Amino acid sequence: MNATSDASASPIVLDVDVAERTFAAADGSALHAVGALRFALQADSFTCIVGPSGCGKTTTLRMILGLDEGYTGTIELARRGPLAAVFQEPRLLPWRTVEQNVRLALPDARSEASLDELFDALGLAELRGFYPAELSLGLARRVALARAFALEPALLLLDEPFVSLDEPTAERLRALLLALWRARPTTALMVTHNAREATLLADRILVFGERPTSVLDTIELTTPREARTEADVRAVLERLHARVPSVPKVP
Amino acid sequence: MAAGSDDASSDDHPSAAGSRSAAAGALVADQSGGGRGDDRAIGGGPIAAPPPEAVSPRAAGRSRAARSGPSALRRALASLLSILVLFALWTIVALWIDDNALPTPAAVGSSLVTEWRSGELLFHLSTTLARVIAAFTVAMAIGSAIGIRLGTSEAINRVVDPWLILLLNIPALVIIVLAYIWFGLNEAAAIGAVALNKIPNVVVTMREGARALDPEYAEMARVYRFGRWKRLRHVVLPQLQPFFAAATRSGLSLIWKIVLVVELLGRSNGVGFQIHLYFQLFDVATILAYTLAFVAVMLLVEYAVLQPLERHANRWRPTRA
Secondary structure, eight states: OOOSOOOOOOOEEEEEEEEEEEEEOTTSOEEEEEOSEEEEEETTOEEEEEOOTTSSHHHHHHHHHTSOOOEEEEEEEOSOSOEEEEOSSOOOOTTSOHHHHHHHTSSSOOOHHHHHHHHHHTTOGGGTTSOGGGSOHHHHHHHHHHHHHHTOOSEEEEESTTTTSOHHHHHHHHHHHHHHHHHSOOEEEEEESOHHHHHHHOSEEEEEOSSSBOEEEEEEOOSOGGGOOHHHHHHHHHHHHHHOTTSOOOO | OOTTOHHHHHHHOHHHHHHHHHHHHHHHHHHHSSSOSSSOOTTHHHHHSOOTTOOOOOHHHHHHHHHHHHHHHHHHHHHHHHHHHHHHHHHHHHHHHOOTTSOOHHHHHHHHHHHHHHTHHHHHHHHHHHHHHHHHHHHHHHHHHHHHHHHHOHHHHHHHHHHHHHHHHSOHHHHHHHHHHHHOSSHHHHHHHHHHHHHHHHHHHHHHHHHTOOHHHHHHHHHTTOOHHHHIIIIIHHHHHHHHHHHHHHHHHHHHHHHHHHHHHHOSSSHHHHHHHHHHTTOHHHHHHHHHHHHHHHHHIIIIIIHHHHHHHTTTSOOOO
């Protein structure tokens, strides 16, 4: 399970080599958020970032997305193609319908059929004409997933996409995400607080340390997802707990 | 609205509930056919279950539609009654005073008919309305452009803000007189002067709107590579719409009043010119006839143009119970 290095020949999609990201506060003090941060993502892999609260996980995603340019170092996207993001909040345009929100993310008019399939897969087929305010949070998150996958991104970034959902809903959405990712393979990088969620979805977990954050540990989950036993999951959770004390201890 | 609305939603939308399980079924079928053979089982169960967190279309939307009939009628009747009471009071006071300075509503009505028959009313009303529309369009376009720029750039705002305060406090009359002196007694000077009076108000309102733009939507638009036009149309303008509506409301009423002054001072037609004419003749009935006629035009603009537009712009907002 916890093989140290996976020697697969998949090409690198993203190469992060950030030296530092510091934030200046209004009172002149500085917050050293990200230290020497190095990692790379292989094509069509699913990587989860787990780390203590406030350690710079979201900052890392924002730097990759180009929303935060205040860092020193390099972030290289090796594969051409669009980026897609699923934010903590669904960030749907409230004045556009479900379908318009998804369509607007596309660079040009794509075939109806491919969107139909996506809406069907996410159980949104009947909801295309509704406005976001008419949806529950769980449904709005599905729309955010639809928007991201519709783009067929080279790199998909997810920032705690299932936070503040009740567990059964979160579980369903995890399963949907996994199914979508298998049907439309892409390189996925997901930030999560939920260590168990990481063990379900990821084939690699990057463990981030306290500020200034860097990668403390890389856990490769080589066992296929459905073959992972409770013992495998416990082993990963224990290793995570050893690195990040805020990850709950396995009972 | 999301939590705990499952009962209601399944009652309201049985078809949606049915389709949810159908969609889930399709997904399961999709999963079991083709794809990567390695890891498929996790989550198979949860996907197959119909997602109960689903639809909560607002019951409020329907009840509003159902309610709008009688309540709209009642509101219209109340407005009508209120206006009738006003006219009744006016009649009583006018009859009591019995002076040419305060004609009865009936006398005003007869002046209205006389002016209409001669074609004067329609000509001067439409002339004034055309000036209002022109000045309004110019003021909204220039004011919005400047306001949005100021709202998004603090540096530019610091430079322009003192000018804005100056302009806001120059009396309309001064701007009009100066415009006529500098640019001559012509249509461009008239409309320009009215627009210039309104522009600072539009700037201030739209600046607030631009300051209230949500950066989260801007980030989303950036990540999804929205072009300039797409961002403006789908992200920025919808957020500015309430501010635009507020500027429109206060703008139209202010502009038509200033247009009358402009006409009085330097034009040979329009409602303002006519009021000036009948002021010299001391014909209060005709003055009131023109005033009421133009107020009626503005009410028509409000109910036939502004309110439908606003309803359309706000269609996505959840209705308040």
